[in-house]
Amino acid sequence: MATTASLKQPETKIDKKSLDWRIAKRRRDLLNRSALTLLAVILLSIYLMPMAYGIVTSLKSKAQVGDSTAPLLPMETVLFEYEGQQLGVYTLSLEDGDRELALLRPSRNSSVFLDPNNLEAGEITWEGNWRQLEPVREFAVQWDNYSRAWNTIDFARLLGNTLTYAIVTMVGTLVASSLTAYGFARFRFPGRNILFMILISTIILPPAVTLVPTYAFFVTVLDWGGTWWPLIVPQMFGNAYNVFLLRQYFLTIPREMEEAAYIDGAGPFRTFISVILPQAGPALTAVALFHFFFAWNDFFGPLIYLAGSRDQNPITVGLTEFNGIYSVEPNLILAAAIISMILPLAIFFMAQRVFIQGIVITGVDK
């Protein structure tokens, strides 16, 4: 009995010690985690701050945007209507505390005010310079900035142009890139490796070096200046990023099903359509998304080929022109900029998993 007790004693002590130690460790971990997470949140706030600025400013009145002393949130100075006049309301510190009074007759030395809540009190005279008074403001969001921006920039037409371009070329690049990728992934032919190297190296080729003759050809020989054709046609042939991504994906698909299809008498093309494509959903989605964002952002091509035909403008060029013309109304410009980012951001948040995997595959496998 005695021996077991003396044996048990130190054991519980160790337990207690290790428990203390574990609690201390957990506490330290929690502290570490909170500190690091706090750091990340602070950095994120700084990183996203311009976005908050853009949204808030797009909801302000033109007058408030231009006033560097105005509050940060969208506010309007309060006005009081009195006998057909719009009177500004100011905060006055009087003997009976701060009061909000409407300015009836301003003057440099003594001004006459009214109490909007108690008109019977009559005119109140106040000694001092009214310009030093703080105007009363109330929270006022200018939602109609968005409809004004939408109409001024004719966003519906810009959106139509951009979407048509994005969707037509998306289909084209999906078809061409997946065919090419399958060719590189599954078939042996002479020069395959060299051709694949050439394909990859087109990624670092500056587009400018092919642009001048292409431009001259499209604009003078085919007379396609001012139309979308010079932008659409070259994208019907697949590009390096998309082919690379799809090929990597096709390589991971086991060959058994294709072999079964061949035994059943299907040709390579049939096999590609009925066996490979149905299994390549995520990769095809990633390529479709990449292309959509590319088309949505495309600027240089539309700038040179659509110059002078404003009806054809995509969002990017339309927004840039708007930015140049309406520089006195930053609230409208910001509203238009925010309208232009809603669709890409919404698509990104909905499909981020597939999208991020695609970026990682193209970036890391090389």
Added chain:
Amino acid sequence: MDFMAEMKVGERGRFSLRRLTHMSPMEKREARWGLLFISPWLIGFLAFYLFPMIISFVFSLLDFTLSSPDEATFIGLDNWKRMLFDDPNTWITLGVTFKFALISLPIGMVMAFMLAVLLNSEHLMGKNILRTLFYAPTMVPLIAAIIIWQQVLNAQTGWVNRGLDAIGINALGASGLRWFDNPSLIYISYTFIGIWGIGNAILINLSALQGVPTELYESARIDGAGWTRRLLNITLPLVSPVIFYNLVLSTVGLLQYFIVPWVLNNGSGYPEGTTRFYMVHFYKQAFNFQNMGYGAALAWLMFIVGLIITAGLFGTARYWVYYSGERE
């Protein structure tokens, strides 16, 4: 003997006529299908890459204005001579481009790497949400991003200057920080805009960090290596291939830097010519003045400069880029 030689060539996948003529009917059939499948890209490559590149070089030897195509004349290397020796803008705009690249590239790459390290940390809570939100600005269309930064950096009303002013730094007013008017601040402002686009670099860094085996960190910790030592001696070498990839792509991208100066000042070079980038110079020559010959020469020079830089980067790669599976 012949057979052995062919096997070796075949192994390396090199192109050889012998292989072509000695192919079995099955192999021929496979090769035909392969070429058929890649034909969309092959046609596109010939029509929109190889052929225009050659024609572009021919253009660079012509005096050719688009408005009067019939008067195009062969002038030999005159465009090249003018570009390299007589037109100071060539070197000025290249200099501007390099100067900006040297400022914005290191900042962007270091930030992308450090943010990836932060987002990879085992101690971080809410990782998925934080990763998504750090990526989100990259999804903001570039023109919209430029407009937002243009306003938030406004000298009088932007939140950056008002914030700095609130913490006691004299940023507002004529003597304050005029982000887009001050030649010594302009590249920093442009770098800010670029930092909203580092999402892809963060993601790629992040996935490389996730591939670093944890045993390496544990044994280093046992050997007494601190956080900085582990970062410099384990993490950095192991993610160097990804850093190299980002470096090459960013360099090539910066050589073609155009949209930001174009949206902000229509390519005027404001302030004091600090934003007269090479691509802006090229655009004006080729598309404003419709000078196809000179434009093509400028484009070719850009291609050559890009090629030299890329080759240079690949040349240095073996001194600092670590490839674990270096057997192929």
